[in-house]
Amino acid sequence: MNQLLSYLPEPILSILEKWDTNVLLITIASFIAWLAWRIIYNRLEVLVEKTRFHWDDMVLASIKTPISTLIWCWPATLSLGFVLEDHFSSKLDWLSTLKLLLIIGIFIWVTMRLVNNIEEYALTQKSHDETTVQAVAKVSRLFIIVLGTLTIMQAFGLSLSGLLTFGGVGGLVVGFAAKDLLSNFFGGMMIYFDRPFKVGDWVRSPDRQIEGTVERIGWRMTVIRTFDKRPLYVPNSVFSSIVVENPSRMxxxxxxxxxxxxxxxxxxxxxxxxxxxxxxxxxxxxxxxxxxxxxxxxxxxxxxxxxxxxxxxxxxxxxxxxxxxxxxxxxxxxxxxNNAQVAFPTQTLKINPLEVQDLSAKAFSSQHELQGKE
The missing domain is CATH 3.30.70.100 (Alpha-Beta Plaits)
Incomplete structure (x- = not known):
């Protein structure tokens, strides 16, 4: 190999000796790596389509764009470091942190895409409850975001123990300040775990003027479409203090x-x-x-x-x-x-003939008396 390289011109040989610090060669290598990844991905896509399982399809779809982004961004970070070091003539410590943040961001991106793909697939299956699937997906996304945020903070050199201590004290302050927000959050959790209703159910409350079809169950409020097609936005905390009837489950x-x-x-x-x-x-x-x-x-x-x-x-x-x-x-x-009839409201008036004759006689005599006076 070294004997073959000795036949190359001196300028090209000097460039190849410093390929890992040359921006142009790094860009070319990134392009070659991206082409290789596209070929590998297309081959894997053909293979996973032949399997009965859907998990491999979802995992492969989750890593497609993030891996392509990593192939381009990682060498770009290296090239940026070389260019800046040539101009400033000093080592840039923050570039290593930037690379670590890139890895963390790619990991969060992949896991979030995987959760979204699993949620979309589960919602297409009639055997899965829509509300439960959405609840698990939301909790998973929240866990990934919190874990990613803590990891990023640690990458910046922040002490997690001190951060957690501060978070415990700050949590009390935030809890008092955002009492209604937290009550709505835990009200939503109650709906997800107790499942008194789900998306698509017809619900009503005898305690409040609430009746309609559930359209969405969020972390803060639930959207109910009334039968006259008006949207009704109900804070989740309300459902912990009222009676809810679910006629859809009769x-x-x-x-x-x-x-x-x-x-x-x-x-x-x-x-x-x-x-x-x-x-x-x-x-x-x-x-x-x-x-x-x-x-x-x-x-x-x-x-x-x-x-x-x-x-x-x-x-x-x-x-x-x-x-x-x-x-x-x-x-x-x-x-x-049966020769019968449905009844309707009636009244029967009974008249005594003798009483009718007496009344007629009195009326006749009264009339004659009036005529005599005239």
Whole structure:
């Protein structure tokens, strides 16, 4: 090798002897390394696509851009150091710190991209709960940022023990100053771990005028879209002090109606009750494993009241009303088939004929007296 180099011209030989301190050669070497990385990446991409696992795809996608950036930035840092040292004729200690910060930044970048890729993949899987996936991803990103910040501080020469001591005292001050912010933060943590609702659920609170569909659960507030399409921004701390109802998790929807029959059809009540109950037991959209009650319930002011209490199989709001309409129409038909009628508010006025005659006689005599006076 040395014999081959001896045949090269003296200027080229002098450049090659100092290749690691020559900016042009470092740039060329960076370009060659970048081309090699692109070739290796494309080959690896073909290999991971043939595997059944998705983790290798996500890891490879996470390191693609950061590695390319490192290939260009690391030699650029070396070149910058050589140029500055030639001008200032002194060693620059901060360049070593800059290189360390570059490594730390690349590591944080790779891990953050990996967390984002895993989150996106997990959200596409229906078997994973969306709220839990987002919570784990947010906690992971927060942990990476805190760890990276502490590492960067240590790279600058700061004492972590002193920093943690100061952080303990400063945490008390910040805790008092940002009490509401912290309460919202821990309220969000409570939502993530207790999971009273998740993104996409219909929620409402009997304590507050809160009802709608959950769009996003953040660290500070939860966004709920009301049914008139207005966004509602609720601080997370509110959910620790109110009752929250989650109708999205109901197992059935209830049909509970009181139907009045005329008093004139009292003899037909037993047959009507039996027919309605048989109809519900054979209805394809009624869950017969739940409570099913059809009974003569009360003597109303103008009707004999029948109670119909049952549950549908569907929990969908639109589908439920279609089933309820079908049930009510069939009940009305059963009443007609039994030659009965649904009652409506009525009053019966009873008149005594003798009292009517007395009133008529008095009215007639009063009229004659008035005519005589005239």
């Amino acid at each position: 197992l059935n929807r209830r049909i509970y109606e009181n139907i009045g029959i005329r008093y004139d059809d009292g003899a037909k009540v037993a047959a009507i009750v039996s027919d309605i109950k048989a109809m519900l037991e054979n209805h394809p959209d009624i869950d017969t494993e739940q409570t099913l009650i059809v009974n003569f319930n009360a003597f109303g002011a103008s009707s004999l009241d029948l109670m119909v209490y049952t549950f549908t199989k569907t929990v969908n709001w639109v589908r439920f009303h279609k089933v309820k309409q079908d049930v009510l129409l069939k009940i009305m038909q059963i009443i007609r088939d």
